[in-house]
Amino acid sequence: MPGRRPADRTVNRRTIIVGAGLAGFRAAQELRARRYDGEVVLVGAETHPPYDRPPLSKQILSGRWSPHDAFLGTAEGTELDGSVELRLGTAAKALHTAGHQLVLDTGEALAFDALVIATGTTPRTLQGRVPPGVHTLRTLDDSTAIRSDLLRGGPLVVVGGGFVGAEVAAVARELGLQVTIVEALSAPMERAVGAAAGAMCGQIHQEHGVTVKCNVSVERCDGHHRVERVHLSDGAGLDVALVVVGVGVRPNTGWLETSALPLDNGVVCDEFGCADQENRIYSAGDVAKWLNPRTGRRSRVEHWNSANEQARLVAHNITNPHQQLVMDAVPYFWSDQYGEKIQLVGEADPRLQTTVLTRRGDEAHRLVLFSENGTLSAALGFGWTRAVALCRQVITRGGSLEEAVAQVR
Ligand SMILES: Cc1cc2nc3c(=O)[nH]c(=O)nc-3n(C[C@H](O)[C@H](O)[C@H](O)COP(=O)(O)OP(=O)(O)OC[C@H]3O[C@@H](n4cnc5c(N)ncnc54)[C@H](O)[C@@H]3O)c2cc1C
Incomplete structure (x- = not known):
């Protein structure tokens, strides 16, 4: 000090x-x-x-x-x-x-x-008593603590289906742990990208052996010296070795x-x-x-x-107080899960119209386009980085959905 x-x-x-x-x-x-x-x-x-x-x-x-x-x-x-x-x-x-x-x-x-x-x-965490073994992830120390718990083995419960929780689930599966994601809404990421695109995020986890439980929330976590059981709002209970909470900040x-x-x-x-x-x-x-x-x-x-x-x-x-600049870059976010890049460019209001494209001959690589009155607002790409880069250019110049579809195809 x-x-x-x-x-x-x-x-x-x-x-x-x-x-x-x-x-x-x-x-x-x-x-x-x-x-x-x-x-x-x-x-x-x-x-x-x-x-x-x-x-x-x-x-x-x-x-x-x-x-x-x-x-x-x-x-x-x-x-x-x-x-x-x-x-x-x-x-x-x-x-x-x-x-x-x-x-x-x-x-x-x-x-x-x-x-x-x-x-x-x-990060926000669960309300009430939180026993050891229940983590949030924001700092380097959080990350090393979660890693050392992951190495002790599962099962892992991830509370909240956002990007950080999704990445923890993906790493835990790589390490061979049994993983359950508990999401209060009808699909992971629903608040950010809507139910349909959120369901695609959920599907990726299921394809990698994760149990995804939607429309339920965690009521409390029990355990004497460490967390042992997670109680859900539908009355079910899950045995756990560790919990990672990703419910916003x-x-x-x-x-x-x-x-x-x-x-x-x-x-x-x-x-x-x-x-x-x-x-x-x-x-x-x-x-x-x-x-x-x-x-x-x-x-x-x-x-x-x-x-x-x-x-x-x-x-x-x-x-340069007399020549101040404004932020006009289009928002961009990426996430790495199961060896694929998930990318979001633009502002994906779930109320917008959505159009789903699939890369020719490759069902796993998809793009969800969000548009309003024909103008492209956002694009969510699953393992399709070239398409996301093209959409970013279209959004930057205020281009149309039609233009984006033509360029990507
Ligand atoms: C686990 C994780 C994974 C992520 N992955 C991605 C990703 O794949 N793609 C992506 O686009 N974004 C990702 N993000 C988001 C991205 O990392 C953040 O947007 C970025 O770190 C924000 O930087 P920041 O400097 O605003 O805040 P921070 O990085 O949080 O830094 C803020 C610092 O301020 C300190 N502080 C707080 N209060 C005080 C105080 N009163 N006095 C002094 N210091 C204080 C904090 O301790 C902290 O060190 C991820 C975030 C997390 C947590």
Whole structure:
């Protein structure tokens, strides 16, 4: 832990970034790349150096990578150098916007000239008593703990059919465990992509030997020293050795509640990623709720590409206050399951019209196209990366469903 220092109110050329995940790391890196010549301080609650999260449910969980391989910048040799002050194992506790002061859990108060909030999210878990062996997956430590439980053997119950839970199920099957996914809606991923496309996600698991139970929820988990049994809302019970809960997240904004910043299931930002223009407070990544100039709506997008791109834009906007840029990239998400890539590009509102295409002579590779009044809004691809790349171009230029179908075929 760093030592306690008196309140520092003298510095007026310093950008502080709160949260040392992907968005925080990238913002720091980009500020330096753009020759920002003030101090850059990166404050992170975790003790690990900044690391990437997608491998936590893929390469690290399966044992193909060691935890060190997930550290950001290691592979390309772009780790943060001494020009960024790293304050790891230190959490921000409060923010005084008008006074330009960030208060840390060490008791220090740091002055800033610009601030970037990149504190990400925390997974929700089950209500009531949660015995050991019931996990959520967000951090490197979560991933290594789940891996060591997976190696002890199953059965595994995954609560929630979202992408993170789906990837855990896929790795567990590779390791030979018996796996059940319990989903409260009628299909995995239903809330994001609708029931029909969600059923395709469920089918992939079933083809790999996973039991998928829909329209049921977990009432409670029992066990003395470790979890032993999961009780479901339909009265059934499942014997388990471990449980992974993937039922959504909440943004890490608790420390901002006494600040004057606008919060609404995230840090409310304009189209430049700015939450407070006057005091130069920005936000990026999973915690940030940016205004999308394309749709006129604000949303938090929990995708790697968005966190990366928002952080780069925020660094640009801090260093170019008179030529600020807006985020106009089409949202993109990928997931790796059973050796295939599942990709979602665009905004897949389940209420939109859907069209399903299958790659010629290859039933397993499919594409679900989401459209509104003939315009392509989103595409969900199962193992068909070329088609998703084409759809991304069509969505970017506001093209039609017809155009997408013609290009893909
Ligand atoms: C297991 C997993 C797999 C994923 N796989 C994919 C994938 O395949 N494809 C894809 O597109 N996306 C994927 N994602 C999503 C992607 O990783 C996130 O969108 C991305 O990590 C968001 O980065 P972030 O910097 O906003 O948040 P985070 O990476 O969560 O970083 C936030 C950091 O802020 C810290 N923090 C919180 N509060 C404070 C505080 N008060 N003070 C200081 N520090 C604080 C946290 O400890 C954390 O280290 C995955 C996510 C997970 C968890």
